[in-house]
C-alpha cells in the first residue's frame with residue numbers, strides 16, 4: 165500500500181481553509197489601521213472588525229454587542245469562569261459556588277481550581293458511561309449560593325453532546341447562569357444562544373479551519389463580568405488590547421464557509437465516522453468510548469484497544485503517515501490516563517489503550533480506508549509483541 169499522509173487529529177486543531185488564509189492576507193495588507201483610530205484607515209479596520217463580529221454573532225443567534233473577541237477558547241473559558249464568579253461574589257459575598265463536570269477541558273478545570281484557591285466551592289458532576297451528566301443530579305446540586313454552571317457542549321475526547329437546552333432550563337429555574345464551552349461543537353452540531361437560552365458560550369477559530377490564537381466569548385446582554393486584564397477600552401472594556409484583526413477576519417471567514425455547507429458537512433462526516441467505528445470495532449477486544457448516533461460529535465471516534473498502549477499505536481501510526489491522538493498517559497506529561505475516560509468508568513487498561521481519531525470535512529473515504537488498514541496492522545503487530553493475553557474473539561460490552 166502506497167504511503168499516504170492522513171490527518172485525523174482534528175479535535176486538536178484543523179487545517180486552515182484556503183479562503184480564510186486569503187482573507188487574512190488581504191486584511192494584513194489592507195486593514196493595518198488600528199480599529200480604535202479616528203482616521204480613515206482606522207475606520208476601515210473598525211468596519212472590518214464589526215463585519216466579522218456580526219458574522220460570528222449571527223452564526224449562534226446572538227447580537228453583535230454580545231460577542232467579545234479573545235485569544236482563543238482558553239481565554240474565553242477563563243474570562244467566563246473567573247470573570248463571572250469574581251464579579252458576583254464581590255456584590256454578594258455569600259455567592260461562592262460553581263458547578264462543572266469531571267469531563268471538562270483543562271481550560272475549565274484549571275480556572276475552577278484557581279477559584280477554589282480563592283475560597284470558592286466547586287462541584288464536579290459525575291457523568292454516566294457515555295459521558296452524559298444527570299439532569300436530576302444537576303438540579304439537586306444547585307444551591308442558593310450557586311453562581312454559575314459550566315458544562316462542555318461537545319466533549320473533545322469522546323464526543324458526547326450534552327443537552328444544553330435542558331441544562332440551561334434547570335439553571336434558569338434556579339436563577340443561576342449557564343456557560344458552555346462550545347469549541348468542539350461549533351459548526352458541527354446545533355448551537356443557538358436564543359433557542360437554547362445560553363448565558364455564556366466559548367468559541368474558537370482553529371477548531372473550525374480558522375487560524376490559531378483567536379476565539380470569542382458570547383456574553384448575554386445584562387450578564388455582569390469582571391475583566392481579567394487591564395488596558396485600553398477595546399471589546400466593551402472587557403478585553404483590552406488592539407484587536408487581532410487578521411485572526412478575526414480568518415475566524416469569521418471560516419465560520420461563513422462552515423455554515424454555508426453545514427448540513428452537507430455534518431451528513432458526510434457522520435457517515436464516515438460511523439463507517440470507521442464499524443470497521444474498527446471488527447478488531448478483537450475493542451470498545452467504543454462515548455455515545456453512538458446524533459448525541460456524538462459527527463467527527464469523533466474514540467476506541468480502546470485492550471492489552472496495548474494507545475501511545476504505542478499512535479507512534480507507530482505516525483510512522484505510517486497517520487496522525488491521531490490518545491487518552492493514554494504518556495502523551496499528556498502526567499502519568500494519569502485521560503480524566504475523561506476515567507470519569508466514564510474505564511479502567512486503566514481500557515483508558516491506556518484508547519485512540520482518538522477525529523475527522524474533518526476534508527477527510528476522504530480513501531484516507532479513512534488507509535487509516536483503518538494501518539490501525540488494524542499496527543494493533544495486530546503490537547498485540548503479537550504484547551506479554552498480556554488478549555482474549556481473542558472478545559467484544560467488550562459498552
Ligand SMILES: *Cc1c(COP(=O)(O)O)cnc(C)c1O
Nearest residue numbers: 236237238269271320347348368
Ligand atoms: C481546543 C479546545 C479549547 C482550547 O481552545 P484554544 O483556542 O486552543 O485556547 C477549549 N475547550 C475545548 C473543548 C477545546 O477543544
